[in-house]
Amino acid sequence: TGDSARRLGNEYLFQELAKHNIEKFTEYDVKTVLTACPHCHNTIKNEYPQFGGNYRVLHHTEFIAELLQTGKIKVNKSFSDVLYHDSCYLGRYNGIYDQPRFVLDMLSTNGVKEFERNKDQGFCCGAGGGRMWMEERVGERINVERKKELLATGADAVAVACPFCMTMLNDAGAKLGSSVPVYDIAEVVADRLEDA
Numbered sequence: 354t355g356d357s358a359r360r361l362g363n364e365y366l367f368q369e370l371a372k373h374n375i376e377k378f379t380e381y382d383v384k385t386v387l388t389a390c391p392h393c394h395n396t397i398k399n400e401y402p403q404f405g406g407n408y409r410v411l412h413h414t415e416f417i418a419e420l421l422q423t424g425k426i427k428v429n430k431s432f433s434d435v436l437y438h439d440s441c442y443l444g445r446y447n448g449i450y451d452q453p454r455f456v457l458d459m460l461s462t463n464g465v466k467e468f469e470r471n472k473d474q475g476f477c478c479g480a481g482g483g484r485m486w487m488e489e490r491v492g493e494r495i496n497v498e499r500k501k502e503l504l505a506t507g508a509d510a511v512a513v514a515c516p517f518c519m520t521m522l523n524d525a526g527a528k529l530g531s532s533v534p535v536y537d538i539a540e541v542v543a544d545r546l547e548d549a
């Protein structure tokens with residue numbers, strides 16, 4: 354989508370990618386875009402309109418919540434002690450807090466556990482703004498600090514709604530020697546689908 358290019362200051366590359374994608378979307382008469390990445394969601398929904406790209410944009414947690422609410426899919430409650438990490442681009446940038454929690458609540462026997470810093474006060478995984486591609490020069494990496502917060506909760510697993518968050522939290526887990534798994538919400542749903 355050009356998100357990382359724009360965040361890192363390469364406006365020319367972003368605009369070229371955006372224009373190319375909008376041309377392809379127009380060629381295929383795209384009306385709705387479903388994303389698994391909050392960065393892509395934010396860019397297509399909020400920045401592509403600057404170049405004439407206007408679409409209905411759904412993040413996959415919104416879509417999954419809609420499928421559950423309408424009974425189009427059913428899941429079993431067999432996931433316990435799941436902690437949800439808010440993605441900055443899904444939450445603070447786009448106000449999507451309830452749908453991921455609704456989905457996890459439908460799967461969890463003990464409800465969704467929360468970080469102390471959550472929702473609009475959530476703490477970044479460290480990848481936003483193009484930082485996925487940069488190294489920290491001073492102090493502890495943000496993702497390591499967030500993983501330490503995760504471990505302090507005693508949760509058995511953490512669920513995320515962003516591939517950047519998944520990568521950052523898994524990398525921090527490897528650095529800290531943690532075996533607490535990090536799942537995308539869609540993985541948790543797929544593993545607990547019931548026959549309709």
